[in-house]
Amino acid sequence: MNENRKITMKDVAREAGVSLGTVSKVINNIPVQQEYQLRVDAAVEKLGYHVNRYAKALRMNKSSFVQVILPNLHNPFFAKLADCICRALAARSYEMLLMLTESDYDREQAYIYLSEEQMVSGIICLTYNPDLVIPSGIPAVSIDRNLGPDITCVSSDNYAGGEMAAKKLIENGCRHLAFIRIGSSLPNETDKRKDGFVRACTDAGIPFHCECLNDSASFSEIESFLSAHIQHGKLDYDGIFCATDLLAYQVLAFLTENRIRVPKDVQIIGYDGVRHFGDQKLVCSTIVQPVEEMARVSVNLILSDSSQRIPYSIQLPVQFASGGTTLF
Amino acid sequence: MNENRKITMKDVAREAGVSLGTVSKVINNIPVQQEYQLRVDAAVEKLGYHVNRYAKALRMNKSSFVQVILPNLHNPFFAKLADCICRALAARSYEMLLMLTESDYDREQAYIYLSEEQMVSGIICLTYNPDLVIPSGIPAVSIDRNLGPDITCVSSDNYAGGEMAAKKLIENGCRHLAFIRIGSSLPNETDKRKDGFVRACTDAGIPFHCECLNDSASFSEIESFLSAHIQHGKLDYDGIFCATDLLAYQVLAFLTENRIRVPKDVQIIGYDGVRHFGDQKLVCSTIVQPVEEMARVSVNLILSDSSQRIPYSIQLPVQFASGGTTLF
DNA sequence: TTGTATGCGTTATCAG
DNA sequence: CTGATAACGCATACAA
Numbered sequence: 071m072n073e074n075r076k077i078t079m080k081d082v083a084r085e086a087g088v089s090l091g092t093v094s095k096v097i098n099n100i101p102v103q104q105e106y107q108l109r110v111d112a113a114v115e116k117l118g119y120h121v122n123r124y125a126k127a128l129r130m131n132k133s134s135f136v137q138v139i140l141p142n143l144h145n146p147f148f149a150k151l152a153d154c155i156c157r158a159l160a161a162r163s164y165e166m167l168l169m170l171t172e173s174d175y176d177r178e179q180a181y182i183y184l185s186e187e188q189m190v191s192g193i194i195c196l197t198y199n200p201d202l203v204i205p206s207g208i209p210a211v212s213i214d215r216n217l218g219p220d221i222t223c224v225s226s227d228n229y230a231g232g233e234m235a236a237k238k239l240i241e242n243g244c245r246h247l248a249f250i251r252i253g254s255s256l257p258n259e260t261d262k263r264k265d266g267f268v269r270a271c272t273d274a275g276i277p278f279h280c281e282c283l284n285d286s287a288s289f290s291e292i293e294s295f296l297s298a299h300i301q302h303g304k305l306d307y308d309g310i311f312c313a314t315d316l317l318a319y320q321v322l323a324f325l326t327e328n329r330i331r332v333p334k335d336v337q338i339i340g341y342d343g344v345r346h347f348g349d350q351k352l353v354c355s356t357i358v359q360p361v362e363e364m365a366r367v368s369v370n371l372i373l374s375d376s377s378q379r380i381p382y383s384i385q386l387p388v389q390f391a392s393g394g395t396t397l398f
Numbered sequence: 399m400n401e402n403r404k405i406t407m408k409d410v411a412r413e414a415g416v417s418l419g420t421v422s423k424v425i426n427n428i429p430v431q432q433e434y435q436l437r438v439d440a441a442v443e444k445l446g447y448h449v450n451r452y453a454k455a456l457r458m459n460k461s462s463f464v465q466v467i468l469p470n471l472h473n474p475f476f477a478k479l480a481d482c483i484c485r486a487l488a489a490r491s492y493e494m495l496l497m498l499t500e501s502d503y504d505r506e507q508a509y510i511y512l513s514e515e516q517m518v519s520g521i522i523c524l525t526y527n528p529d530l531v532i533p534s535g536i537p538a539v540s541i542d543r544n545l546g547p548d549i550t551c552v553s554s555d556n557y558a559g560g561e562m563a564a565k566k567l568i569e570n571g572c573r574h575l576a577f578i579r580i581g582s583s584l585p586n587e588t589d590k591r592k593d594g595f596v597r598a599c600t601d602a603g604i605p606f607h608c609e610c611l612n613d614s615a616s617f618s619e620i621e622s623f624l625s626a627h628i629q630h631g632k633l634d635y636d637g638i639f640c641a642t643d644l645l646a647y648q649v650l651a652f653l654t655e656n657r658i659r660v661p662k663d664v665q666i667i668g669y670d671g672v673r674h675f676g677d678q679k680l681v682c683s684t685i686v687q688p689v690e691e692m693a694r695v696s697v698n699l700i701l702s703d704s705s706q707r708i709p710y711s712i713q714l715p716v717q718f719a720s721g722g723t724t725l726f
Numbered sequence: 727t728t729g730t731a732t733g734c735g736t737t738a739t740c741a742g
Numbered sequence: 743c744t745g746a747t748a749a750c751g752c753a754t755a756c757a758a
Contacts, residue, residue, distance in 0.1 A: 076750095078751055079751065080751080089728065089729040090730080090731095090752085091728065091729055092728060094753055094754080095753095097752095098753080102727075103728085120514060120515040121751085122515055122517065122750085123516055124456045125456050125751035125753090126751080126753080127452040127752095128456055128734050128735065128750090128751085128752075129734055129751080129752045129753050130734090131734075142676075143478070143481035143484070145675060145676055146472075146675060149472060152471050153472050157498060160498070165495055165516075166496050167463075168480075168494050168496045169484070169493065170481065170485060170488070187450055188493075189451075315675075319674060346647060346674075346681070347643075347672070348474065349472055350644075404734095406734090408735080416744080419737085419744065419745055419746075420745075422736070422737060425736095426737085431743070431744085434743095434744085449735085449736080450736070452736090453734070455750095456736075456750050457736040457749080457750050458750090459750075
């Protein structure tokens, strides 16, 4: 047990009666004579030595930290993403430097710039700033947003998810569909949820309406929209696809308040796969994002030492799961 | 914009025509001649210089990282805690190094040891390992668990919360109370939730039962307990205090399945203050932990440079909030 | 193979 | 008040 002083390689070298270089080799698993190996190991054990990662980072110009930039952690989707990324990193002996932006453009950019002085080994970010610039030289992955040709974008298969939702609703008997969304007005991978939905509706010849509001809108505007379509206690739509589970949750609450029965009168499908308390029941019927795999893939991309040509965009398969707001 | 090479203080010094020391002073806001100040600032701007935090950490033997150790992020209480801690740190220009343990004793200890080589400025942890040893010399705060006299324990006022829950149920007309808990068998600040509950019941002369299971137990054991107390479609208790919102959520789901109406037949109060999607409606009536303040207090303690005597234990006030599982 | 010496980018100590 | 220089702990090129 070292209590006061800082144990360095020098101390270990002295204790083991070998040179600094030899200790370094042993620490880094570079072959040395068995004899020395043992002596150094013993000294390390005895003194309780451990490497100073900052000295190492300084020397190597590279650290074991990966910067993860997310809007927040109270949104359960982001929380789960952070959770999975952290585990995936830990499995490879990397640590997560987590930064929260609340989607503020300036903060997003500031944190990215910070990454340079942090000498992080990579960046995984989920941002909204359209003009975000990422320093070249640092491996980066963006979740759900295309940041340009240098940055691989990892996302769920939003298009297929949208299609899947529409098909499921139609298959469940719905004949008047609606798509609802509140989100960034900037182009985004998640826009494809709508595209897939529209495609499936069109293909099936089912009438539909899309209600897309941008970020600044509050849910009360959705309420107005829904209210305007409630006549004689009945909603004009019998199937709603919401761009997120949060939205689905809010729509569900509003409709229930207005005595419209879900899933009897109207079926609702969300997107994300959020569960109560992270691991309990689904909040609603939903298109489940493969969060764990998205995290693993992102981490692998960041940490793949080879500068081999990495794909521009990776879309992971989604799945429908019934969570009580659809008949099946 | 620097693209390829690494800009160091030396570069800035050369550009500004001053010495290294002067640049360092300017960077660290140590007064220098106006003239030099300006020249250095200009050079910094021009070259896009930023400090290398590892070199700084190495030299200062201290970094701007704070290690945060939590079981996971899918539990919304932990997620919110991490969220608040991260913001509180960011407000003081510190970064969060987040590590997840899933309550594994060994991993908890391993991460704590890691903190030494990380030269972190502090540790905020929520752990379960009864034998956890924290290196002296690193400011540390433990959430909800007493780790010994050196480590300040920050928690909500669990005792008052327990009392509050019992009083509220009684005030709402309940006459047969139950306390339910699944948790660590090791002594823990959260045990006081029961103590306060018991005290309030005793004081009021209201009969009560405590069902306390330890970690290894699954919810099905609680189901068995509840089932055993359902007779002719009625539950023996008309008020239940659950040690966590998660438990309250599970109990609520089970009772609802068994056609016992909440809050009409039985009222339920949880503990934590978890909201759907982090910021929507409460999951249940609950004793709300002041998570934001707990985070802020923890961060302040960690970062208070003075080694002044810090209190052994800090308990922050809680509040009752109705979330639909109580009459009022 | 192993040991020695140098430099990574800072801050801090001294002379000037 | 400023400039040169020595550490901080490590990895590595080079010498032995």
